[in-house]
Amino acid sequence: MSQDSQTIKTAHQIVMQKGEMYVGWSTKEDVRKRGGSGGLVTSMLAAALEKKLVDAVVVLKKMNEFEAVPIITSDVNEVLNSAGSLHSVPSNFAKLIANRNLKVALPAKGCDVRGIIEQGKRNAINLDNTFIVGLNCGGSMHPVVTREMLEVMYKIKPEDVHGEEIEKGKLIFETKDGKEHAITIDELEEKGYGRRESCRYCTIKIPNNADIACGNWGVTGDLAGKATFVEITSEKGAKLLQNAIDAGYIQVQKPDEKGVAARSKIKGVMEGLGKKWKDKVFVPMDNRLEYFRKELENCIDCGACKAVCPTCSCGDVSKCTEFHFRGDAYRMSMYHLVRFLHLADSCIGCGQCADVCPVDIPLTRLYRRFANPVQEQLKYEPGMDMRKPPFFEAKLEV
């Protein structure tokens, strides 16, 4: 793009490159204020739209602290209004932009990035036209669980919550009266609250699979909480960031070494914690057939788990549904057997299926039972790069 090479040479000396790290913030006062940590992400998305790097942006339209609906918009103001990170909104963006042939930029938690990449492999998303702004993710919470947690554990009314943050292993809610209420995440999760189960064992804490990875980890000193730490992970990412600087939407500076070290340390700690959770959830088990049958006996064949799965890209006609008839009196449904197999290499453990199952089957746990050994044996991590799903290979590589 000639326009880019021109703008890169403008007054702003920095020429962005893959691999570089920065700390930055929005130049727009209100966006900076409302932003999760400086509003850089929002401003970068808005700049991409404004300068026609993309035709549309996905943002969360916020209803309240616990609810937001993802929309695709071409309205810069709507993008700017979306600043802020909502930890009780386990969003799912991959399917939203699939099969729409968009030139789009969007924020994405680790699991969203992985979903988008898997849709890319299945030709449902053109990754060349998709600018993925990765968000570091320590985990998200289910809104209904969060509300109950606020009432039961924090003894505060959900309506009184004004903001929320995670610091030093504690989940802190700020109420409208300015007070802070803190409880350790460990204690919350022990009682069944806190992050969704899949997030506890998710190990994609810094999404280096996106075009650019943004978060608050690594922002130190006076800037802490007021700036966003970014790592450029692709050419597209470099373009995004440079574009936002050139458009005057953001300012950046080099991070200090302490910050870089802190960021990588937290990442390590979080990943370790994730692995521990994984061992805790996936204990070896006898009588597995009985276990799976028992868990699945309440299934009402709603199809939500398929519809929501960000790595599936079959439409209405798919193997799992076409060979499944509700009149079959099998001991296990063909639908689930096919899905267990198809997701063995592709499940990214995003937890969406468990979130939407109307009869509360812990589906992600079931799918991971099959996916964990297969992905380990095949050394395949779906959604992390463009490697072809092993099931479609011509020859077994491992």
Added chain:
Amino acid sequence: MSSEAAAAPKTNGWEPKIVAFCCNWCSYGGADSAGMGRFQQPASARIIRVMCSGRIDPLHVFNAFLEGADAVLVTGCHIGDCHYVNGNDKTKIKYKFLENVVRELGLEKERLQLNWISASEGEKFANFIRDVTEQIKKIGPSPLKPEGVV
């Protein structure tokens, strides 16, 4: 009437049902020559001929189990001998997935087996079926067998 009945191994007079998927060019030939060569062969096998082991979809295997098979055998040409160049390489991939799913599901490993058998290996085929039949007789009917199916 859950799986209790199925869980208790029945050996007396019970003939397991074994579904063997055989590739037209090799293992089906093996099965054929096993018959022609009059090798002693149990009546347990139900042979399903496919043009290449690569055609065997995991769905077929699941279907066999759900319909009441006590064991399912995937067989094809020796690696390198596939009549469609690399069909059995693909079989290996699918089998890898199938094996993991079936094991993780909690089915005994005897219930799903892979074997490469050429057209001339009639005896190998017969022995294979006989061995599997013996193994299955020991562990009893499949817990996935539907109610009312023997």
Added chain:
Amino acid sequence: MNAYSTICPGCNFGCGLYIRENGTIDLDFRKSSPANAGKLCRFGMSLPRLYKPVKSMVEGKETTPEEAAKEAARRISASKGSVAFLSLGNTTCEEVLAFQKLAVPYLCTGANFDALPKDVYLTLSVGIPYTEIEAAKHIVLFIDPYEQYPLTVRRLLSAKKKGAKITSVWWKDLPLADENIRPADISKLQLTKDSLVISDFHPLSDAEQVKSVLSLAKNAGAKVTFLKPFANSTGAYVLSKDAKQKSFAQLVEDINKGTVKTLFCLESDPSTLIPSETLSKLTNLIIQTGHASAGTAKANVVIAHEPLYRKKGTLINNEGRGQALGGAGTNGLEALGIIAGTKFEFDSLHDAVKKALGIQAVDEFLIPKYDRPAYGAIQAAAKPPEAKTTLVSVYNPFMWFGLPDDNDFVELNLNTVRALKLLKGGTLKIKSNGSTIEKKFKVAPVQDNILLTGNRFGIEKGSITPVEISR
């Protein structure tokens, strides 16, 4: 891109979801919805299929909603004295109030309150909060929650996790039940004051069955709650409490007798409830609705307004929870105004709704207090034993909306399969009143001589049909 926060119309459970319009209709999960945590049943997942666009029509000719409403007004006034108004509770409380004004001569909410004691009206109309289901110690089900009201299943499982015992009184063993009692063995049922009885109440409910459930609960001092099939059943019933209503059975009889010649239906498809022989006796079938259905294909006049999700207004779910629809549309009220010869203002109707509920604002996180006064002793007639072989229709959202589902089979048990020597993968012949159908079958833990179906085959006589079966 338009995204509407809305409520599933499939039943009175009150499941929240988003509908996105973008050339097509897509749904998205509204995880913060208090009734369902964003989860949807099979029907909820099928909503894009339900919302088929509908066009205003007069005798098959396309027209504008205004013209259609004017034509409806003309036909209604021409047919004075023989007009009935039916709304099952598929629309907003605000429209219900407007509808009542119009329907004074003959209001039907599709329920048979007539056949029941007056003092049970509110008990039938408003259920209990789902959290009370989760907190119950003993739950007795007179429904198949999986098939009929699927989002109850997770509440029941949650109760069970906390130690509740679940007894099912049904023709089939239910996976979540600790105890399965067949309806004919009802005498084996043991209720205490710790029991919670869950049944349902709908246009085709058998009054004797409803009375028997009420009386069982009454005698044991147990709690009782009735689930209902339409998005705003609760709102429609509560708001119509003091209105003069005709029962649904009466409506069918009056059409058959010819005393009702014109039927006006608001967001209700009469073809799923009223036999077509009866419907064909009408001179005028007028349907005002937001989506196409089998009924709109038959109607003389169709007044098309916005689909439910684009409307503005309040729904009340089975718990009594007020839920605001996320749309802005009020053209349903406009059409009703044309017919009534007046103008309905949304705001004043909305205020009236709040007043009736005794609330300041509609807040989905607060359940208003409802009077559910104790009712007197009820004499319930003993149910006649089922005929030798019986086809039981298990009413579910797909049936109420006439939406096809993947369930073209009957459930029966292994004894029946063996007795009739049915072939695996084959079919079964079912004969009733001279017509015979052939259906696939599914082996399930069903009572002997019972066939269950969640489908309508066209040979049914009510919910329990004596049949003859053969290979």
